[in-house]
Amino acid sequence: MLPTGACPSPDALADVRERAYATLLGSALGDALGATVEFCTQSEIRAQYGVLRKIVGGGWLRLKPGEVTDDTQMSLCIARSLAAVGWSPSDIAERFAAWFKGWPVDVGNTCRRGIARYINHGTLAGPFNEGDAGNGAAMRVAPVALATLADGRLLERWAVEQGHITHNHPLSDAACVLIGRLIHMGCTGQPRERLQRKVEDVVAKFPPFRFSPFRGLATAYVVDTMQTVLHHFLSTHSFEECLVATVNQGGDADTTGAIAGAIAGAFYGPAQLPEHWVRKLAPALLYEIQDLSGHLVERSPLGHGQPVVM
Numbered sequence: 001m002l003p004t005g006a007c008p009s010p011d012a013l014a015d016v017r018e019r020a021y022a023t024l025l026g027s028a029l030g031d032a033l034g035a036t037v038e039f040c041t042q043s044e045i046r047a048q049y050g051v052l053r054k055i056v057g058g059g060w061l062r063l064k065p066g067e068v069t070d071d072t073q074m075s076l077c078i079a080r081s082l083a084a085v086g087w088s089p090s091d092i093a094e095r096f097a098a099w100f101k102g103w104p105v106d107v108g109n110t111c112r113r114g115i116a117r118y119i120n121h122g123t124l125a126g127p128f129n130e131g132d133a134g135n136g137a138a139m140r141v142a143p144v145a146l147a148t149l150a151d152g153r154l155l156e157r158w159a160v161e162q163g164h165i166t167h168n169h170p171l172s173d174a175a176c177v178l179i180g181r182l183i184h185m186g187c188t189g190q191p192r193e194r195l196q197r198k199v200e201d202v203v204a205k206f207p208p209f210r211f212s213p214f215r216g217l218a219t220a221y222v223v224d225t226m227q228t229v230l231h232h233f234l235s236t237h238s239f240e241e242c243l244v245a246t247v248n249q250g251g252d253a254d255t256t257g258a259i260a261g262a263i264a265g266a267f268y269g270p271a272q273l274p275e276h277w278v279r280k281l282a283p284a285l286l287y288e289i290q291d292l293s294g295h296l297v298e299r300s301p302l303g304h305g306q307p308v309v310m
């Protein structure tokens with residue numbers, strides 16, 4: 001574990017790089033696994049799969065096994081932008097626009113509206129909107145967490161700025177920041193109790209995120225999404241168990257899977273990513289995730305030798 005205030009040794013940094021890889025890969029795996037049952041109810045999943053444990057494709061998007069969706073694609077837009085030019089919301093928005101014009105397999109309504117606003121008006125943030133409390137900004141925040149490792153303040157700023165390109169709502173902002181913080185803690189090897197305490201602190205400030213007793217809702221409303229992710233992350237003890245429990249909740253399963261996969265990937269590290277899942281992803285995607293995660297850590301304050309500030 002990297003203690004607060006300590007500069008990273010080369011060995012410690014190598015471990016962070018591995019965990020950063022597991023963060024992005026974990027997220028893509030959660031997306032690919034969960035997409036099969038996106039918008040299904042728990043009983044529909046039970047009837048068709050018993051428990052969904054394999055990456056089999058299909059679902060309402062009729063995906064090939066291992067195919068990923070907007071969650072991973074928008075994350076990649078941000079990761080590529082950060083690796084290429086550093087922090088530039090306009091470059092991220094440009095990449096969202098180019099992706100959007102390429103007929104992606106799926107795009108959420110709030111993302112669609114935000115990207116259309118950018119294309120038509122060039123603005124990098126919409127005004128506050130009550131309807132912007134979806135999970136579309138939170139699902140793509142992982143690369144921002146990796147690029148801001150060791151600097152919680154920077155994370156807060158960038159996580160919210162990337163979010164506002166499509167979603168302007170305090171609950172979405174809070175979710176983006178919390179997910180980013182948990183990724184920071186996971187990547188720097190903090191113990192479970194510290195992550196748990198962080199979650200408890202945030203839940204105390206944002207009571208809607210309270211997930212105990214768990215209501216079992218997993219819709220695209222960021223409150224439901226966060227409750228599902230936090231509940232399953234904190235009540236399971238392996239990467240695979242966490243993701244299986246999360247996506248079998250149904251609802252916005254690819255997105256809860258992507259977020260849980262990022263947090264659990266950072267926390268458990270690459271050794272826990274199930275080989276039979278990883279094999280399903282396209283080799284080019286695996287290669288790019290490896291490459292980008294390395295770049296993001298290098299560009300982060302931690303990669304520049306800055307001590308950890310939580």
Ligand code: MN
Nearest residue numbers: 069070071254
């Ligand atoms: Mn999706």
Ligand code: MN
Nearest residue numbers: 252253254255
């Ligand atoms: Mn989704």
